Amino acid sequence: MTRDPNDRDDQTATNRRGLSRRGFLTTMGTGVLAGTAASQLSAEAGEVPEVLAADAFAKVALSINGRTHEVLVEPRWSLAYVLRDVLELTGTKVGCDRGECGACTVLMDGVPRYACLTLAVEAEGTAIVTVEGLMDGEDLGPVQQAFVEKDAYQCGYCTSGQIMAAEGLLRTTGDPDVERVRHGMSGNLCRCGAYPHIVQAVQRAAEMKRAGGAS
Ligand code: FES
Numbered sequence: 001m002t003r004d005p006n007d008r009d010d011q012t013a014t015n016r017r018g019l020s021r022r023g024f025l026t027t028m029g030t031g032v033l034a035g036t037a038a039s040q041l042s043a044e045a046g047e048v049p050e051v052l053a054a055d056a057f058a059k060v061a062l063s064i065n066g067r068t069h070e071v072l073v074e075p076r077w078s079l080a081y082v083l084r085d086v087l088e089l090t091g092t093k094v095g096c097d098r099g100e101c102g103a104c105t106v107l108m109d110g111v112p113r114y115a116c117l118t119l120a121v122e123a124e125g126t127a128i129v130t131v132e133g134l135m136d137g138e139d140l141g142p143v144q145q146a147f148v149e150k151d152a153y154q155c156g157y158c159t160s161g162q163i164m165a166a167e168g169l170l171r172t173t174g175d176p177d178v179e180r181v182r183h184g185m186s187g188n189l190c191r192c193g194a195y196p197h198i199v200q201a202v203q204r205a206a207e208m209k210r211a212g213g214a215s
């Protein structure tokens, strides 16, 4: 079971007990990578790297859908975990949790990113947009509307990620042809095979945005 970052009793109890074996093992993978990268950067800059205890919490300020959220996170926590389980922004889905399906796609500084492969600490300082952030008040944004209009889903599990990938594509390409849409959406899998309708929806969303319905 994963600890609640804002539960101080849980944090204090864990610190008293020391790091569990499981916590040590699960933290090591990310910790080693982050430590290596930090060491390289610091070595280049001629600085002594700061080393966080394996079970330490870091306070990060995440800009999500135009609002800043200050949260306590473990260095190993993914952005997808923090969005869903800490901030309860459950529009972002987790499918594979290892960078294969695209269900967790969000925008970071306008670019589609897999939230399951992004550490929450890494996302600080960027503008994050989730599927909730594409709403226009109570109304759907153009990409969301186009997916409904073109019936571009069956079970709907991949749809949040598809919509965010489409939004990212349309922010750089206003009038994509079919090949460009396929290429732009190629990081997002749909087990229901709704691809033909997804392509239609992305082109319809492009039309709507050109007509002034941009989010
Ligand atoms: S859940 Fe992130 S890519 Fe599959």
Ligand code: FES
Pocket (backbone or CB within 6 Å): 152, 153, 154, 155, 156, 157, 158, 159, 189, 190, 191, 192, 193, 194
């Ligand atoms: S609509 Fe079911 S996985 Fe895409």
